[in-house]
Amino acid sequence: MKKKRALSLANLVFLIPVILLSFFMWNDYKRYIENIDDYLPSLERTYMLDGGKKLIGFSNDDRFGEQYDVYLFDTGTETIIKKTAIRTNFQSGLGPAAYQQDGIIIPTYDDTLGLQLNYFHSTGGVEELAQGTMHIPSAWSSSIYSWRGRLIVAGESPGSEWYVAQVKDGKLDKVNLGEKGLLPARPVRVDEVHGSFKNDQAVPMFSVSLKDDRTALVSGILDKKGDLSVLLEKKDEGTFAAQDRAGAHFAKVFGFNNAKLVRENGNYPEEASFYNANEKQWGTAVPTPKPVYQARIFLLNDEELLIAGSTAEDELNGTVIGYVFNEKSGKFQDATVLLEQLPYENLENSETEFHKQLGSDILYYRGGDLAAGYVDMEIQKAKVFSKDQVEGWMVTEDETKVSLQSFWNYAKQGGAIIINWAVWVFIGLFSFLGLAIAPRMLVRSRMKKMRAGQHIQARIIDMQESGLYVNEQPQVRFIVQFEDEGQRKEVEIKQVISYLNPIQIGDTVTISYNRKKHKAVFITEEDLKHAAQESKPVLIDAVLTRIEHYGKVNRGQALQLHFTAEGRDYPVPVVQPFGFEYRTGERANLILIQGMVRIFRYGNEGTVKTSDQLSLQGEIIHMQKMPIIIEHKQLMLLEVMISRGADRIRKANSLFVPENLSVNVGTVIPVSMEIDDLQKETRLLQGKQGAAKVLSVHFEGTKGERPLANITAEKDGVIYQIKQTIEPVYGVEVGDELWIAYDEGTREAMIINYSSR
Known part of the structure; x- marks a missing residue:
């Protein structure tokens, strides 16, 4: 009997803060309703x-x-x-x-x-x-x-290919400026011709700097066949003369009248006027039905533009007026019923836009004041909606008064009162379920799930609080994406996290995935350390049976190697540098870690010892996406700063990264190095540095996917020997000039920077 009283008293103690917090929450909820606009x-x-x-x-x-x-x-x-x-x-x-x-x-x-x-x-x-x-x-x-x-x-593009693309009538067309026959030399830079997109020219254009130091001008738009128009700047021709010549040429190609452009005339009272770009002469003012002063021009489509301005020569004394002018037919449509609702300052705002499709009577407006509007010029009906007005549409009647809908919206805002109320309610419920039994059941269930699944790297693509709190910490519903057996998959995981844990969408996490049940759990850092002690990487002796080619990468070739062992195929993407060749029939040692296969050693007769490898951490300090994707893996060229105590080594390292994984500057990644290599490179980096010319290059297989090279290099008449793995995206060839760290006593050296060729 005493035990029952004690239990009831304990439950009552839990209910006291729930009652108090419910009172505070009710008052806070009513304040939320009164200030609903602040939460939209x-x-x-x-x-x-x-x-x-x-x-x-x-x-x-x-x-x-x-x-x-x-x-x-x-x-x-x-x-x-x-x-x-x-x-x-x-x-x-x-x-x-x-x-x-x-x-x-x-x-x-x-x-x-x-x-x-x-x-x-x-x-x-x-x-x-x-x-x-x-x-x-x-x-x-x-x-x-x-x-x-x-x-x-x-x-x-990431492969240093310059292009111009156009979206017209809902269709995307793209032209590679490096295509054979389009330009006489490789493009190295593309710049907008200043003002050409602002009606300084009949057709917008780009200036393209070529590898042979010439300049080409290309149209900023494409013709019906999806092609650009090109004009080369003459040897002794000035830049502006070439642009004017290109403007006349492009106007003729695309059907615009270069002798009768409509422009803003800077002379007071600034009426829109015709301009002959061929003769560089101003013509008469555009004969609008009523005078439009302090005019601004907005290009709408291939035939029409909007002339908008003031009814008075001094805009402070007038109202806004405007007409849509068809440059081919010479006809006007009155847009004043819309424009008169706008202050003149909006016409000078760089964010103000007008849009009209050819053949339509509807003119659309978007203002720098975040308003939006339209006018039907056929029936002279116009409407403008302010930002505040539209945001008011996002609130239903139930959300502005006491209701289940408004309370749910209030609860989703979170806050100290909601969090504490939910925590105490949970504590009260938890006390009835048994504080001693539940934790043990949860631990056993989690450990069972971890043992039943495959450890896989995944990326968080969505996360939302479920509304449940445990020990004042929220349960979050995560959606993670990962690659398993060559397929991209998604799975939901519910996890209680701390508010101090900086988890966010895009983070890479490790999960234990059960294929049969399509369920997963997160693996914490402690779990990974424990798993690393109990599990060892698996070495596989395999034969290279097939090679797929995926194109050139700088001075190397992207390949997909297919190794076979015990009747199973193991695909590994690599980059093959010049002078080195993977051959079918040769053997390799692969390493299988957490379901991922990589080359441990290829074509090298040395003893294979994973114990010789050091597991280090490297921070990505620079990254470049290369234009190669093999089976949903993007080739990336990373610069990694490897740290061990006070020693720091910078390395270039190409890596095929699953597309679902987020890799950014600042990301810390695991790096493996042989102990001897680390000690030698650390020692050489403490010595002298300088430029050296490559005299010979010989390869001895690979360590990982990096070819192991024996390089002879000459600096100031002294021969140095370099034996190290090289970055295959850069490669090393005879005649290259490398930046090396070297030891004058032992004549050893290592590559710091590769040739820029």
Whole structure:
């Protein structure tokens, strides 16, 4: 009887804080309802669609910063039709927009997939046009242009191939500037011709610097066949003269009137005027139905532009007025019913946009003030929606008053009160279930799951709190992606984590995966240390039976080697440098670690001892994605700083990395080195350094996937011997000039930097 009273009293003690916290939470919840506007998602951009019937908004309130939430609204009912998400990296933002075929294309950038061309249809569907084929530099937004309804991209692929791409009518076309016959020499740099995308020229253009020191001008747009127009700058021709000549040539090729361009005239009162670019002469003012002063020009499509400005010569004394002008027919459409709702300052804002598809009477507007609007010029109906107005559509009536929906939204915000209330409720429930039995059951279950699965590297692609708390720590629902037996898979894992644990989307983790049940659990650092003590890597004696070729990489060749052992095929991707050759029929020692196979030694008769290997850590200080992917593995060239105590060694190391794994500068990766190699390289790095010329190169198989080379090099008349593994992406050839560390006494040396050839 006494035990029952003690148990009841203990449960009552747990309920006291629950009751108090419930009172505090109720008051906090009512304050949340009163200030609901402070908790709404913030829209970064809004655009009109479907003739003004729909509006699309973009929000980047995701705390991990790796996606934009995209809302499609019905402007008639002021409700959300659909919510989707598009990928982006941490700080990329949104690129310029283009309306095409009753939809809109908005670029974003993702570190893994590169440029994303997101094509939003007015029906709510979205498709991505680039499909991971357009990797451009991190300053990506400066390489993308919106011009007369097209999207133009100029960039350099990871393989140093310059290209110009165009999206028109929902179709992506791409031209490699290095294709044979297009240019007389290899392109080495591409720059926008200043002002050509801002109506200084009839057709935008790029200046292409060639390897032979000549300059070519190429059109910024493609013709119906998907081709560029090219013009070479003459030897004694000035830069501006060449650009003017190219402007006239490109205008003729693409059907624009270079003698009658519509431009902003800088002379007060700044009416839009015709300009003859061939003769460099200004013509008369464009005869708009009513005068438009302080005019600004917005290019819309291949035939039309918007002339917008003030009704008065001094814009402070007038209102905004404007007309859509068809340059071919000479006809005007009045857009004033929309423009008169805007302050004149919006016309001078660099973020203000106007869009119109040829043949449509709808003119769309997006302002730097985050407003969006449209005008139907046939019936003279216009509407402008402010950012605050649209964000108000994201709240239903139930969310603005006491209801289950608003309480759930409040709870999802988290906060100290919610967390503590949930913790104490959980403690109360936990006390009834048995504090002594549950932990032991959880430990046994977890250990059983770990023993039943395969240890695999995975990447977190999504994570959300489940709403459950254990010891004031949240349970999180993770979605991880990984590669197993050549297939890309995803699995859900629920794990209680600490708020101090900096886990985030994109992190690489180790899991134990049960193939039969398609379930997995995380493996902690302590688990890995324990597993490393109990498990040993497996060495496999195999024969090279087949070689697949995947193209050139710098001075090497990308290969997929197929080794056979006991009737099983083991594929290993490698880079073969010049002067070294993998041959079928030769034997190799492979090493199998946690389901991954790599070459331990090939073509080298030395004794195989894994005990001679040191397990070190290396920090990635620079990385470059190479244009080779073999079975979902991306070739990356990494510069790694290896540390052991006070000693530091920098190495170039190419590696085929599964596409689902995130590798970035600052990532720490495991590195294996033989003890003798580490000691020799550490010793040589403490000596002198300098340039040396390669006299001979001989190979003795490989260590790992790196060929082992015997190199003779000459510096200042002295011969030095280099015996080390080389980076196959760079390779070493006779005549190369290397930067070496050397010992004048022993005449030993090692490579620090490879030839720049």
